[in-house]
Amino acid sequence: MIGFWVVNLLIPGEPEALDINTPSGTWRLERAAFYDRSKEAILEGKCARTYALEHPVSMGDGAAACDAAFEEVTPLLLGASYLTALSVTSDSSVPHSSVQMMQVGSHWPRERSMGHGNPVVGNPGEFVASLEAFVRAWPTAGxxxxxxxxxxxxxxxxxxxxxxxxxxxxxxxxxxxxxxxxxxxxxxxxxxxxxxxxxxxxxxxxxxxxxxxxxxxxxxxxxxxxxxxxxxxxxxxxxxxxxxxxxxxxxxxxxxxxxxxxxxxxxxxxxxxxxxxxx
Structure with missing residues (x-):
């Protein structure tokens, strides 16, 4: 499994968990146990982790499979940022990830406060559908x-x-x-x-x-x-x-x-x- 902490993500409806189907497989977003504290900090103008993003792929599946999943992190973060009007990014891997992030990706949004956000979607289902479409379009129309x-x-x-x-x-x-x-x-x-x-x-x-x-x-x-x-x-x-x-x-x-x-x-x-x- 590879996984990352997601910073500043607030989804309409505040779902406990979401599955996002992409060309590499299924990513799972799970709300952090400290989500309420993080949300309060974000609304106060700070940055905080709100979700863990995980994919079941591991090095046992081969380097190509891991690379394909990792390449989707950029459109996942940028797509989530666009859909919520928040600077959604990652600051580290989750502790049990088989691949640990050594530095923040240079293509990812920078960590910064952007208030309450202004989502273009109204509920978790719309968020998932739009984010999946964003990732699919990334290598072509994107x-x-x-x-x-x-x-x-x-x-x-x-x-x-x-x-x-x-x-x-x-x-x-x-x-x-x-x-x-x-x-x-x-x-x-x-x-x-x-x-x-x-x-x-x-x-x-x-x-x-x-x-x-x-x-x-x-x-x-x-x-x-x-x-x-x-x-x-x-x-x-x-x-x-x-x-x-x-x-x-x-x-x-x-x-x-x-x-x-x-x-x-x-x-x-x-x-x-x-x-x-x-x-």
Whole structure:
């Protein structure tokens, strides 16, 4: 058996245990005996172990089988992070694991507090179904869509201090997606046309031009408001960023075959408390 402690994972419904079926076999998530203390610490702004993640494979099954299971840890952690909007990672192996972690994986989310989280799923069943789909897509669509870069940068954006940082991060995600669309179409595309083309390919309602106009004003004029952007207040800006982040959920669910978005998780009002230093 190989196993790892999972840090910061809070699943809607707080299940005692879950089985996650992946190409390498079945991973089991089991709630830690000290889960309640860990949850309290996380909600207070700390990091803590909440689950153990275990796979029955061992060196007796051969190195290739162990390697295949271990390769799934990165998409499991990144997928869980994406589904919960928490920085879900691992800090060590469980004591009885046949393979002991010598250092934290460099591809895994870094250990940091991100508050209560903001899950895109509503219950354990939806969490499992989406996470299994995420792991299946990882080596194929996940590679094409640069999922590792997108999820890491998305987490960085959500952990921001200011509205400007959040929006620059959000539009960088769009820039990465637009570049992917250029490769898919094999032709040069403007930023707006790249994002719109990605929308059409994924079957997602395209964003209005506001996402581009607000980004251009911020980059070229140093302010969220002005120039070609028709918005006149922070409320107008929060509407745009909520649209962008919800569009990102729709797009990622489509291209990674995660199924329909179970919960629209971002509202404009969520961002009104962020410091907006350029207005």
């Amino acid at each position: 590679h094409q869509e640069k999922a590792r870069l997108l999820i890491h940068h998305w987490l960085d954006g959500l952990a921001c201090w200011s509205f400007e940082d959040l929006y620059l991060s959000a539009t960088t995600l769009l820039q990465v997606i637009a570049a992917t669309e250029e490769r898919v179409q094999n032709r040069d595309l403007s930023f707006y046309n790249g994002v719109t083309g990605a929308s059409n390919r994924a079957g997602v309602t395209p964003l209005s031009q506001d996402f581009k106009d607000m980004r251009n004003v911020l980059i070229h004029e140093g302010s969220l408001i002005g120039g070609s952007f028709r918005g006149t207040s922070l409320q107008d800006c929060t509407n745009v960023v909520a649209d962008v982040l919800n569009w990102f959920d729709e797009y990622l669910h489509s291209v990674l075959s995660l199924g329909p978005v179970r919960r629209k998780r971002f509202k404009a009002s969520d961002f009104l408390g962020l410091n907006a230093y350029s207005i």
